[in-house]
Amino acid sequence: MATAIHERGYAHPDTLVSTEWVAAHLNDPNVRIIESNEDPLLYLSGHIPGAVQVDWTNDLNDPVRRDYISRDGFAALMSRIGVTPEMTVVFYGDKNNWWACYAFWVFQLFNHTNAKIMDGGRAKWEQEKRPLTREVPMYPATTYPAPDRDDSAIRAFRDQVLAHVKAGKPLIDVRTPAEYIGEKLHMPEYPQEGALRGGHIPGAKNVPWAEAINPEDGTFKPADELRALYEKEQGLNPADEVITYCRIGERSSHSWFVLKYLLGYSHVRNYDGSWTEWGNAVGLPIER
C-alpha cells in the first residue's frame, strides 16, 4: 500500500490528491472533478459522482489542424464544464492517469494552475469500491476569461528539439523499449506506430512512463524511487533542461508531470509532436 502523499518526498505534493480527498470533496462547489481517459467508453459506463468528462480528441484538440484548442476553445470548454478560474480542477482517468496528465498539461498551457491529479486514478477508485454513477452532471455555464495559450514554458516544438539535441541537452523517450529501439512489429502489414521510421531522437534516454507507477494500485512511486529512476540510472539533474516525448505527447505528459511536480525540475517541456512527427519528418537525425 502506498504511503501518504505528503510522506513521499515530492517537491510539490499539493498537485496530487488522494481518493479519500476526492471522496470528501464530491460536493465541494469550488472543486470540479474531471475524468479523462484513453478508452472513450469508460466515462459513460460509470464515473465518480459529479465528475465531468474532458475528451482529448474532442475537447482539447483543434478540430482541423494538429494543435491544441485556442483561447476561445478553452474558454468554451471551461464554460461547458462549469469551471471558473478560481476553481480547483482534479483530473483522474484510466491507464494510471496517463490521459489525466495529458489534460492537466493542456490546462497548464492556459495557466489554470489550480489543478491536481487524483493519485491512483480510476483504477484505485474502483479497487476501493467507491461509488460510480452513469448520471452525467450538468453545471451552470460559467464565464471563463481565458488567457492566450502560452506554449513557451512547457511545450517543445520540432526545431527546438533539434536545437536541444545539437546542444547535447537531455531528452527522455518514455515509449516502450521496443519502440525506442525501432524494433519492427511482428505484423508486416501493420503501420509502424504511424511513423515511417523507427528508432529514437539522438541522445534520448529510455524511461518508459509507467515505471513511475506502483503497478498494484496505480499510485506514483515515492520521490526517492523516482530519483533513482531518472537521476541514478539516467543521469538527469534537477537543474537540467529536459524534453520528454513519446508517440503523440500523451504518455510523455505523464513523465513531464513526474519530473516537474513530483521531482521539482524547473525546466521540463513536453514535445507533443513526438515520434509521429520526428519519425515522419524528412532529414531529421534518428538513432537506433
Next chain:
Amino acid sequence: MVGYPKPLADVIADMASITDRRERQELLIETADRFASVRVPADVAQPPYSEANRAPACESEAYVFAVDQPDGTLRYYFDVLNPQGLSAMAMAVILAETLSGQPLEQVAQTPTDLVFNLFGREISMGKGAGLMGIIALVQAEAKRRLKAS
C-alpha cells in the same frame, strides 16, 4: 471485390444509423457487457498467453485466438487483460459474433478501418491503432489458414 460478411455488414449498418455519439457509445458499452461470452476458454488458451496472440499496439492488452471448425472456418476468441479496456472488449465481441464461421476469404479482407465505422472518426489515433491491431490479428489468422490450404 470480397464484401463484408453479412453479420458484420449488419452491425456496421446499425451503427451507421446512429448519428448521436453518446447513443453509439451506449450501444458499444452494452456490447462490451457480453465480453464473457467470447473470452477464450481455458481449453483453448490460458495466461500467460503467447506474444504471437497479442494484438499489436493495443494498450488494453488484447489477445486473439482462432479455433479451426469442421467446416474449414474459424471461431474467434479473445482476452482483454485490462479490466478497463471496454473498447477492446466491444471490438472483440463484434468480431467474434460476426466473423466466427464466416468464409476465410472474407475475414482475411476485413478492412481494419472498420474501427471508424463502429467507434466514429473522433477516436484518438492511439486507440484507433490498438483496435485496428485486434482486427489485423483476426485477419492474419484467416490468411494463415488460407495460405496453408
